[in-house]
Amino acid sequence: MSKMKTITYREALKSAIREALQKDERVFLMGEDVGHYGGAFAVSKGLLKEFGPGRIMDVPLSESGFTGAGIGAALAGMRPIVEIMTVNFSLLAMDQIINNAATLLHMSGGQLNVPVVIRMGCGIGRQLAAQHSHSWEPFYAHVPGINVLAVGTHEDARGMLLTALESPDPVILFEYTSMLNLEAEIIEDAGAVDICKAKVRREGIDLSLITYGTGVYKSLEAAEVLSKDGMDIEVIDLRVLRPLDEETFLTSIAKTHKALVVEDAWKSVSISSEISARIMEKAFFELDLPVERLCGVEVPIPYPKHLEDASVPQVQDIVEKVRKILKP
Amino acid sequence: MSKMKTITYREALKSAIREALQKDERVFLMGEDVGHYGGAFAVSKGLLKEFGPGRIMDVPLSESGFTGAGIGAALAGMRPIVEIMTVNFSLLAMDQIINNAATLLHMSGGQLNVPVVIRMGCGIGRQLAAQHSHSWEPFYAHVPGINVLAVGTHEDARGMLLTALESPDPVILFEYTSMLNLEAEIIEDAGAVDICKAKVRREGIDLSLITYGTGVYKSLEAAEVLSKDGMDIEVIDLRVLRPLDEETFLTSIAKTHKALVVEDAWKSVSISSEISARIMEKAFFELDLPVERLCGVEVPIPYPKHLEDASVPQVQDIVEKVRKILKP
Amino acid sequence: MKKTQSKSKFPVSKAEGKRLLHQMQLIRRFEEKSAEVYTETKIRGFLHLYVGEEAVAVGVMQALKEEDYILSTYREHGHALARGMDPGAIMAEMYGKVEGCAMGRGGSMHLFDKNIHFYGGNAIVGGHLPMAVGMALASKKQGKKNVTCCFFGEGAAAEGEFHESMNLAALWDAPVLFLCENNLYAMGTALEYTHSEQQLEKKGPTYGIETATVNGMDLLEVMKAAQKAVDYIRETGKPYFLVCYTYRFRAHSMFDAELYRDKAEVEEWKKQDPIPQFKKYLLKEQLITEKEIASLEEAVEKEVAAAVDFAENGTWEPIEDLCRFVYSENQEP
Amino acid sequence: MKKTQSKSKFPVSKAEGKRLLHQMQLIRRFEEKSAEVYTETKIRGFLHLYVGEEAVAVGVMQALKEEDYILSTYREHGHALARGMDPGAIMAEMYGKVEGCAMGRGGSMHLFDKNIHFYGGNAIVGGHLPMAVGMALASKKQGKKNVTCCFFGEGAAAEGEFHESMNLAALWDAPVLFLCENNLYAMGTALEYTHSEQQLEKKGPTYGIETATVNGMDLLEVMKAAQKAVDYIRETGKPYFLVCYTYRFRAHSMFDAELYRDKAEVEEWKKQDPIPQFKKYLLKEQLITEKEIASLEEAVEKEVAAAVDFAENGTWEPIEDLCRFVYSENQEP
Ligand SMILES: Cc1ncc(C[n+]2csc(CCOP(=O)(O)OP(=O)(O)O)c2C)c(N)n1
Ligand SMILES: Cc1ncc(C[n+]2csc(CCOP(=O)(O)OP(=O)(O)O)c2C)c(N)n1
Ligand SMILES: [Mg+2]
Numbered sequence A, B: 001m002s003k004m005k006t007i008t009y010r011e012a013l014k015s016a017i018r019e020a021l022q023k024d025e026r027v028f029l030m031g032e033d034v035g036h037y038g039g040a041f042a043v044s045k046g047l048l049k050e051f052g053p054g055r056i057m058d059v060p061l062s063e064s065g066f067t068g069a070g071i072g073a074a075l076a077g078m079r080p081i082v083e084i085m086t087v088n089f090s091l092l093a094m095d096q097i098i099n100n101a102a103t104l105l106h107m108s109g110g111q112l113n114v115p116v117v118i119r120m121g122c123g124i125g126r127q128l129a130a131q132h133s134h135s136w137e138p139f140y141a142h143v144p145g146i147n148v149l150a151v152g153t154h155e156d157a158r159g160m161l162l163t164a165l166e167s168p169d170p171v172i173l174f175e176y177t178s179m180l181n182l183e184a185e186i187i188e189d190a191g192a193v194d195i196c197k198a199k200v201r202r203e204g205i206d207l208s209l210i211t212y213g214t215g216v217y218k219s220l221e222a223a224e225v226l227s228k229d230g231m232d233i234e235v236i237d238l239r240v241l242r243p244l245d246e247e248t249f250l251t252s253i254a255k256t257h258k259a260l261v262v263e264d265a266w267k268s269v270s271i272s273s274e275i276s277a278r279i280m281e282k283a284f285f286e287l288d289l290p291v292e293r294l295c296g297v298e299v300p301i302p303y304p305k306h307l308e309d310a311s312v313p314q315v316q317d318i319v320e321k322v323r324k325i326l327k328p
Numbered sequence C, D: 001m002k003k004t005q006s007k008s009k010f011p012v013s014k015a016e017g018k019r020l021l022h023q024m025q026l027i028r029r030f031e032e033k034s035a036e037v038y039t040e041t042k043i044r045g046f047l048h049l050y051v052g053e054e055a056v057a058v059g060v061m062q063a064l065k066e067e068d069y070i071l072s073t074y075r076e077h078g079h080a081l082a083r084g085m086d087p088g089a090i091m092a093e094m095y096g097k098v099e100g101c102a103m104g105r106g107g108s109m110h111l112f113d114k115n116i117h118f119y120g121g122n123a124i125v126g127g128h129l130p131m132a133v134g135m136a137l138a139s140k141k142q143g144k145k146n147v148t149c150c151f152f153g154e155g156a157a158a159e160g161e162f163h164e165s166m167n168l169a170a171l172w173d174a175p176v177l178f179l180c181e182n183n184l185y186a187m188g189t190a191l192e193y194t195h196s197e198q199q200l201e202k203k204g205p206t207y208g209i210e211t212a213t214v215n216g217m218d219l220l221e222v223m224k225a226a227q228k229a230v231d232y233i234r235e236t237g238k239p240y241f242l243v244c245y246t247y248r249f250r251a252h253s254m255f256d257a258e259l260y261r262d263k264a265e266v267e268e269w270k271k272q273d274p275i276p277q278f279k280k281y282l283l284k285e286q287l288i289t290e291k292e293i294a295s296l297e298e299a300v301e302k303e304v305a306a307a308v309d310f311a312e313n314g315t316w317e318p319i320e321d322l323c324r325f326v327y328s329e330n331q332e333p
């Protein structure tokens, strides 16, 4: 049995970056304030001193420019980790990500692969209001040619980056800023994890809670609460938002025959829509009840705590929704 | 009975722009090559001469800049029509559209409305390859605070813009470049149309074909073919991709109990996903069969005709898919 | 091109001097109070203080008229106060109360007040520049004579939006004042890492835009430079680029450990603190007395306290209203 | 900063002169043929011809070495041919055949050939500039001495990406040649409507980037200017901005009615056609004979005909392969 250690989500992210930098000369981290400032959320604190400005590059405010440069560096044989401080600013780089990184391989007839890794802090939960609280996993999950990962656990915070850097194709990592200070136990020698499969984070037989990102710990908490009422909930962490691993959630539904999809992102045209549509197509006759969705309310996120909290599913909302589904 | 006239999709778009310019002094058209060049697709040809450079403004290549300027002009009381030459370039303006246009009203507590209309040519069908054939309705339909319209018919090409200009909030109009030369009959004095409701374009009882954009004429053609086999297909043109008009398609499903959603956009996290998920939630027990989707293949669109054609649903694909659903 | 002679406001009158000092002092104390209240967790999210830069907001605002438009960044308390926004409404906004200037929905980074033409409070760096150009374009089309003043940091000038906006404004002869607050840092990234050419003022002329720099720590200098800029814009209808050299004395936001600069550097800059400097000037010119200063400061304390009271007594927006104003309620545009 | 003396290639030798004329002539005839074939609907989509601008591609390419990287726009047939891409592979690409340089998937706007370091064929205006900076950055990090040459139009210079890329390249000392082909029009929008400062060369220095202009209609001038630029980059590792004044004789694309410029203007520019000009020079310097020219032209015709044959005989990618290479097949990066 492996020894365990307690670690924050931030520390997990940081130790992955450090390990990546140590392991491979081609890896470097570039982004706004990753160096002298120590990272907007202190994820890369100390790394500039440890690795020097050639490996930890502060860049000017110019998301399109430096993300595109990361893509170019990847094309030319490096393994850049581009940090877009938060997903909110990623729209400025979206043309680079989609029209270049996602497209070049196919369009060049297989000649040009782009092994760039793009990390973005994302999500709600720090009262940063409408322009700083976005959850845009759905945008990126729509686009063929990129791999989209949601870092919903400490294990994945420690391991996903390392595997992403092995990918010959672009990978986007969504990291959840509201989880940075969260502590959890992971095995002491935790390292690279697979980036292909969803994971059953809790087994159960009454209903499949399908989620990702911050939805994972919230759903696990909700499942605990519900277990006290005798409801045995299975929690699935999608982990990979593109390409989706259907098998894991379809298997689960074949067992539970009921599903609720939970995410922070706006409801319309979301990951949840896609999951629901796939279950419709591939497991319709397995369903006892319609698949339901519990998503972010469709508003620009407001600043005050009570409204912010009301804008995305909370543990209590999940609990109530499941109760309503199972005991109508 | 009104007299009818035959008109191309291009002419319909153009006469709407002209009427808007004539009716309201606050309206002006701005975009790359809308003036001297006559519009990349000749939609605004002649308008510079007719209205002068104050109303028909050529702008430099700077999508973020001029779209943002359109938003600012709207804030300050004008009614700009911003033309983003094609949706492919709209990623460069996406921050302006989402973080400003879509957000300001809510974030300012209701003070600042943004009556900007943004037109974009979009879609596949001219062999323009991966960076020029995008269908990104799903991106914009995900975002609260904007109205998203798909101009799938000549009637709407003639009428949607006029109503959009009455909206106090941002409206995005997707115009389909592959339809520009298509002729159709519309009533002679056609004008503004509602921009709230989906429309049943063909009534039928055997299956609901739910679609938008170029999917409309393709689905109507498919329905004709299928009618010869005795299958009576209802075709619904969503028209408004945000906020979705559920009522129209739910009513249809209550009649047909079967649905196929058709669109050119990539399948994952698409409008079709959303339609399927809503039917799941609100009409599950009406369904005889699972809702199916026929969408764009998830590739950057390749240049050669045969591969381009293979990348999105064609009439024949729709016919076959419906046949398979109805006579498995 | 004939230059009109702007009526010189310098040296300032007694009343004027007091008003200006009052404004700077109000901004300073209001923000210090905000920081305090922040540590009590009554304000949350990001809080970006303007301490040290007050002369810029106050100086520029003197040149602007009621009908002019103003756009700013997330570091905008100073601009809002100098523009005359109600301190209570700002504090209530930062508390997240309905009585706030954006119904509490925006918080510190999103102050709005349409009545005084204050268009935010924008938190995407550089994102408001294109809007500013568009507002100025609208004024021009409408035959209005007002100026649009757009505040932004030197960090923002590295964004593509700066380039596009400068070009558009110049091409269109849009009456925009591009007001760059060069405080030498963009978060923790020093000017030398954000711009290959650190003299940003060199960029203006390559867009054909009239350009000047000013010592942003000196209120009277800022007033003069801003007046000149605004006069030029009103006269020609053309844009103007004004770079104010300034410095923030405090951290970038409440989350900043300030690892990227020396305490000594900060202390050095504090010697140029615009408030004591201006006090000294007023005293020297006998435009104010020590006693008047004391009573002015007392008045400011009361104003700030009143703002906090107002915020404390504010109300929360009901959760049922969360979705109001995603779209306009009045469908007439 | 010591300047190395670059071995002068000017005036050119006989062999060199022939090679250069051959290249320009090949580009010209290849494109004329493409237009012909386009009207036969064998080529579809957008087709942007370079006719009139050949001296730029050919001139610049002489200064580049095998290991250098090249990025271009959708108007890149000239660059690809001058770089030595196989005409058959280009024509096949435009036919959409598997034998094309991008398996037929890209068409005219997306020529790629990794073997000769030709990185497109990019159709988002300005979108390749950041990538170019990144490739140069990679070279620097890897201790390589190669140059990245990025071609773009004057229209592209209005995009934010231009500003960001120039700044990044200068900040990082990235060895990029920013090669601006100023042909006075961006589609139908004349320079005066796209840039408030029409002398784009003024922009380079405000990024601290060494800058020059050259008459892009004169092959020898371009060669000289490009050699100087590339020498500078190799020596210093720093970026360089070279603006080539040129003109396209034909429409922007096959969809362009050319409403925005006078025929007379085009005719005027045709007097500077780089090909007859260079022929004249070679003849005058007795570096070539009329007969040699005739046989060169004949050889070019054959090459072009062979390219068309190659394309005609090419094969279509099977529809089953549509989804190949959305992701890499070999999972090793
Ligand atoms: C587009 C974008 N990128 C990054 C950020 C994060 N960020 C907020 S403020 C800031 C620094 C801005 O510096 P500057 O423009 O100089 O203004 P200052 O804060 O110094 O007043 C950064 C990087 C952002 N808000 N928007
Ligand atoms: C971002 C973007 N906006 C608009 C277009 C449409 N477009 C294609 S070429 C072009 C003009 C570009 O002009 P310039 O950069 O001068 O290059 P030239 O065609 O003259 O060689 C435009 C507007 C595009 N491809 N990409
Ligand atoms: Mg700054």
Ligand SMILES: [Mg+2]
Binding pocket: D153, D154, D155, D181, D182, D183, D184, D185, D186, D187
């Ligand atoms: Mg050009």
